[in-house]
Amino acid sequence: MAEKNESIPPGPVLWEETMPGGMQWSGIVRRGVSLRLTALSPGANVSALFYNHEDRVERYNMADTLKAQHTVFLTKGHVCYSDMGRVLCSITADTAGWNDAVCGASDDALIHNKYGIKRFQENRNAMFRSAREGFLKELAKWGLGKRDVTANINFFSKVTAEEAGRLVFHGNHAAAGDFVDLRFEMNALIVLSTSVHPLDTRPTYEPQAVKLTAWRSGVAPAQDLCRNLCPENVRGFANTERYFAT
Amino acid sequence: MQTLTTSKLDPKNAVLDQICPAGEPWSHPIQRGQVFRILDLEGNQAVDTLFYSADDPEERYSAVDTIRRQANLYLGTGTQLISTEGNLMLTIIADTCGRHDTLGGACATESNTVRYALEKRFMHACRDNFASELTHHHEYGLSKRDITSNINFFMNVPVTAAGKLTFEDGISAPGKYVEMRAEMDVICVISNCPQLNNPCNAYNPTPIRLLIWNASDE
Numbered sequence: 001m002a003e004k005n006e007s008i009p010p011g012p013v014l015w016e017e018t019m020p021g022g023m024q025w026s027g028i029v030r031r032g033v034s035l036r037l038t039a040l041s042p043g044a045n046v047s048a049l050f051y052n053h054e055d056r057v058e059r060y061n062m063a064d065t066l067k068a069q070h071t072v073f074l075t076k077g078h079v080c081y082s083d084m085g086r087v088l089c090s091i092t093a094d095t096a097g098w099n100d101a102v103c104g105a106s107d108d109a110l111i112h113n114k115y116g117i118k119r120f121q122e123n124r125n126a127m128f129r130s131a132r133e134g135f136l137k138e139l140a141k142w143g144l145g146k147r148d149v150t151a152n153i154n155f156f157s158k159v160t161a162e163e164a165g166r167l168v169f170h171g172n173h174a175a176a177g178d179f180v181d182l183r184f185e186m187n188a189l190i191v192l193s194t195s196v197h198p199l200d201t202r203p204t205y206e207p208q209a210v211k212l213t214a215w216r217s218g219v220a221p222a223q224d225l226c227r228n229l230c231p232e233n234v235r236g237f238a239n240t241e242r243y244f245a246t
Numbered sequence: 247m248q249t250l251t252t253s254k255l256d257p258k259n260a261v262l263d264q265i266c267p268a269g270e271p272w273s274h275p276i277q278r279g280q281v282f283r284i285l286d287l288e289g290n291q292a293v294d295t296l297f298y299s300a301d302d303p304e305e306r307y308s309a310v311d312t313i314r315r316q317a318n319l320y321l322g323t324g325t326q327l328i329s330t331e332g333n334l335m336l337t338i339i340a341d342t343c344g345r346h347d348t349l350g351g352a353c354a355t356e357s358n359t360v361r362y363a364l365e366k367r368f369m370h371a372c373r374d375n376f377a378s379e380l381t382h383h384h385e386y387g388l389s390k391r392d393i394t395s396n397i398n399f400f401m402n403v404p405v406t407a408a409g410k411l412t413f414e415d416g417i418s419a420p421g422k423y424v425e426m427r428a429e430m431d432v433i434c435v436i437s438n439c440p441q442l443n444n445p446c447n448a449y450n451p452t453p454i455r456l457l458i459w460n461a462s463d464e
Contacts, residue, residue, distance in 0.1 A: 057391050062310075063351020066411055068360050072319075072349065073409045083373075083393075085356030098409070102319065102349060104310025109332045146304045149330060151395045161405045165319035165345075198314045236360045 009036055009181075011215040019194045020125075021207030024134025026141060026191045028053050031244065034092065034183040034217035035190070037210055039156050039174040044208035045197040046155040046180075047105045047131040049148075050080060050088045051189040056144060058082045062101055062151035068232040072161065074099040074153060077229045079185075079236060086240040087233070088188050090226035092217075093181035096174040098158040103167070105131035105152050106198045115205035128205050134193035142189060155180050156210075157197040169199040183226075185219050185240050251323045253340035253425050255281060255459050262458035268451035269370055269440030271379035273386075275300055276428045279461030281339070284436075285423040286400050288452035290416030292439040293399040294352045294372045297327065297335050300431035303388055305331045309348040309395035319405055321346040321397060327426070335432055340425035343418045347403040350413065352376065352396050353441045362443045375437035386433055398439075399424050401446050415445045 014033065018040070019025050029035050037046050052058035061083040069078050076094040079087045091099075111130045118128040135149050156174035159167050196207050220227045220237060227237045257263055261280075266272040268291075276282050284293050299305035311328040313319055321327075322345055327336045351357075352372035359367050373393055380388040400418035405411050440451050 061351065061357075062395055063349060064354070064357045064360070067350055067403075067413070068357070070411055071409055072405045072411045081357075081360065083354065083356070085354070085360045102310060103314045104308065107311075107332055146330065147391050151308075151310045160407055160409065161319050162407060165405070167313070167317045167319065199317065232360050235364055238364060239356070239359060 009034065009213055009215040011217050014214040014216060016211065016213045018209055018211045019192065020209050022129040022195050024138050024193045025212070026138035026189065028187065029184045029190055029214060030187050031184055032216065032219050033214055034181055036179050036181050036213040037155055038179040038213065039176060040209040040211055041176050042172040042174065043202065043206065044174050044210050045157045045194065045200070046210050047193045047195065048153045048155060049135060049150065049191040052082060052088065053187040053189045056142065056148070056189060058084045059148065059150055060088055066101060068236065069230060072102060074101050077225050079226050079233055080153070081236060085236060086243055087185045087236045089182045089184045090220055091180065092183045092226065093179065096156055096178040098173060099180065100154040100157040100159045100197065102151070103154060103159050103198055105135065105193065106195050107132040110198055111205065129195055131193035131195040134195060135191055138191045154197050159199055167199065169197070169201050171201050183217050183220065185237070249323045250342055250344055251340045252342060253283070255283070255425070257457055260457040260459050262456065264456050265453050266436065266438045266456055267453045268438060271375035271435070271437050272456065273379050273383060273433060273435040274458070276432050276434055276458060278428050278431050280428050281425055281459045282336070282428065282434065283423050283425040283457040284399050285421070285455040285457070286343070286418045287420065287455055289420040289422070290400065290418050290448040291452045291454055292401040292441065292446040293454055294437040294439050295397045295399055296376065296394065296435045298386065298388065298392070298433045298435070299329060299335070300433050303386060303392070303433065305329045305333065306392065306394060307335060307397070309397070312348060319349065321348055334429045336426040336428050338424060338426045340423070343400055343422040343424060345402065345417060346424060347398040347401040348395065349405070349411065350398050350401060350403045352437060353439065358443065366443065369442065370440040372437035372439050376435060379435055398446070413444050413446050416448060
């Protein structure tokens, strides 16, 4: 795909950072700034939570996001809704084509049972880490905690459902160089973990590194794929613009 | 494809037997070992349900952990309802409906503006029920921050292999019920869904019956 070769974002880069596999990160990305997540090797996963930075009780809502857009997964054209009917961010590019929204995050018990225990004392920073514990560490830095962990997105991971609802994990869905672009329509607190997807079928713990690139993109223009994807999104953007009306 | 299982429990022996009218909230503690039944009195009612650990309400029902643990999107007989801490909260032990949803969430005045029309803000909604019920029960120590992804008992939200999600007519009918055994002490918070804009309630919200039995009566 031609899009995959566009490794340079279409705007002035504000900052760039590489998250090693298994690590966690949090930060503020402002309205009008886009964040690119780039998989640096096959099988990457980014578990993600979003909050309105100005009122963190408003946060990404899985159900509102899925039912407004009649989808069980997220890709280019979709937006991530808050529980207040507003658009936190738009997915303006997605070269791998599927991001899981319903399987949650790995936790310590899952990592221990599946892969064993590798603690810091013997392994230093090659220790095993779960996404949930990464979320909790980052959330604590913003005065948040367990009450604030909601259903998360798993970028780069594909899980489909068979007829009776049985889930199938598609291994190594993202290749090296695949990227997802998130254009922020609100000032957002972002919490990320690069630990493995909870249904990852690899026999060993192999979290992969992901690059973050932020650039000034502006918010959704009038003619925009995400805004006009469905009538629901037109109204979601109207709610968002009303929130920022001055 | 769906396993239907009936219960032998007699409503005459229930320690709690209440009707929750259409569109209203309800909450009650359920002790470990007790059996909780939700009965769809008139059919195709959506029952939006949250569970919190009574000992530590920061531990609560997790839709995504429940889905991930059973590697299946739908809830039915045998489904273990899993908490955010990975613990077993309740087990579904009887179900005459066959499938329940945990992806569709709860309706809200704000999400109604997105889904239907900006003017649909001024309609009664589940998350107002949740907020109100939590606000009036200080003893729970819960608030809007704690309204997380819920279960929709009796609601039909099929997902296709291509990833399309739709709200369909219910597969429930008058008298259908779902029954679960509490595996820890929990607080159950319900909104008997007042949605009038989609077929989840057949456009006609109706009352439900809620029953609890003690462990010894099982």
